[in-house]
Amino acid sequence: MFKLGLIINPLAGLGGAVALKGSDGVAQQALALGAEPKAELRMVQALQLLQPLADRLTLYCAGGKMGESVARRLGFKVEVVHRPANITDANDSFHTAAALHQLGVDLILFAGGDGTARDIFSAVGSQQAVLGVPAGVKIHSGVYAITPKAAGLVAVQMVQGELVSVTDAEVRDIDENAFRQGQVKARYFGEMMVPEALRFMQAVKQGGRESEQLVLDDIAAEVIEQMEDEFQYIVGSGSTVAAVMAQLGLDNTLLGVDLVQAGELVGTDLTAQQLLQAVANKPTKLVITLIGGQGHLFGRGNQQLCPALIKAVGRENIIVLATKTKLTALGGRALLADTGDTQLNAELAGHYRIVTGYRDAVLYPLANPEES
Structure with missing residues (x-):
């Protein structure tokens, strides 16, 4: 027994x-x-x-x-x-x-x-x-x-x-x-x-701030150039995403979630409920990065990005940012989504275009953790 x-x-x-x-x-x-x-x-x-x-x-x-x-x-x-x-x-x-x-x-x-x-x-x-x-x-x-x-x-x-x-x-x-x-x-x-x-089993999260400042600046420049005024942008946590906010000249909640539209800060450090209200009937994109070492896109430190919100935004409107160094550190392991909704985890699986610099991107897989 x-x-x-x-x-x-x-x-x-x-x-x-x-x-x-x-x-x-x-x-x-x-x-x-x-x-x-x-x-x-x-x-x-x-x-x-x-x-x-x-x-x-x-x-x-x-x-x-x-x-x-x-x-x-x-x-x-x-x-x-x-x-x-x-x-x-x-x-x-x-x-x-x-x-x-x-x-x-x-x-x-x-x-x-x-x-x-x-x-x-x-x-x-x-x-x-x-x-x-x-x-x-x-x-x-x-x-x-x-x-x-x-x-x-x-x-x-x-x-x-x-x-x-x-x-x-x-x-x-x-x-x-x-x-x-x-x-x-x-x-x-x-x-x-x-x-x-x-x-x-997940890896231990890597600490420290991103040291490749020039690469981060290039990533930020690419994202900002592609931003459209008719969309509002949910800006996730992490230093890679923070580089975008820095180039926009906007205050950033490094360990929270902000909302931006037409170069203006609409909301700061928003809760899941506030975000759901904000995206109702409004075209929205999500800018997010992975957790270094672990590779999680969702479910680690960003529970504000709840399953209902991710569904409302749509996979096609998720913009993933990462340096190539950060991706290489995963050792070939796929990205992961632990949203709390197993069906959504499966729906999110597949290859994503990852912005890795100015006019530079790679395709990288996100695996369904229940099948990986």
């Missing part, structure tokens, strides 16, 4: 869609702004793949929304190891992880972000196999699968007794207060043991 530990941080990712850049210390504010919990839904996508194997495993978890509710709803045999209060916090993740480790579970499957990974690391260190279901705003750590379904597939391999290697993956987190001020201060906390199914 496989012993699967389960932890869901029900507050993970709440701050993303409402432009709070994270959930640490602002969960109630995010809820007041209309944020909807997503971590449980992400875990469901992973656990559904394990349902055919339910007779082979027992799920050990925290009570209520931290795992018990969804596990029972999906028909698994459940044992509760920790009862959290109505409002959960980091201590609940820590105590649950510690209890699971003490029980000797074969794997801890957890849904959250970098803060959750930190809490679990502080409880189990590098001696416990863990696997993250991405559900947070900022996911810089290497302990997460590329999508919830990918996490489920790795867990299935383990439950079925397949030979799955393990490796040590970094746990990293950033200072959210600094992040909300446009500064990325990432810190290394240690390493945890994860199943090494590399095509299902």
Whole structure:
């Protein structure tokens, strides 16, 4: 009988869609702004793949929304190891992880972000196999699968007794207060043991600012020359896209999403709901870049770009920017979209024209992470 530990941080990712850049210390504010919990839904996508194997495993978890509710709803045999209060916090993740480790579970499957990974690391260190279901705003750590379904597939391999290697993956987190001020201060906390199914696991996000300033200027010049006044442009996060805003002479939310039309700034640091309202019945294009090292276009730090918004804009109106150095660093791996909508992930798959300089572009694939 496989012993699967389960932890869901029900507050993970709440701050993303409402432009709070994270959930640490602002969960109630995010809820007041209309944020909807997503971590449980992400875990469901992973656990559904394990349902055919339910007779082979027992799920050990925290009570209520931290795992018990969804596990029972999906028909698994459940044992509760920790009862959290109505409002959960980091201590609940820590105590649950510690209890699971003490029980000797074969794997801890957890849904959250970098803060959750930190809490679990502080409880189990590098001696416990863990696997993250991405559900947070900022996911810089290497302990997460590329999508919830990918996490489920790795867990299935383990439950079925397949030979799955393990490796040590970094746990990293950033200072959210600094992040909300446009500064990325990432810190290394240690390493945890994860199943090494590399095509299902994301790389650690590369830090640092883009050094190829001349290339960035060329990319910006190309984008600006192609801009049409009748379109409004959603401008995503990242230093590559920030170069476009700099050449336009507009203030830029480096770690947020802005809106531009006819060379003027229409909105800054917009939430998912504000963006949906802005694109209603208005021709819109989206300017976006990938996360260095990971290759994600959607689902890492830009939850404001929700599935409904991406559908409203349309794949044909997505403008992707990247330096060739950034693409080369992927080592041939395809770009990824983890939107939270598996059908949309599949629809977004295919080759994209990537603007890599002035009058310079390459074709590069975006893979459906459920099939890659």
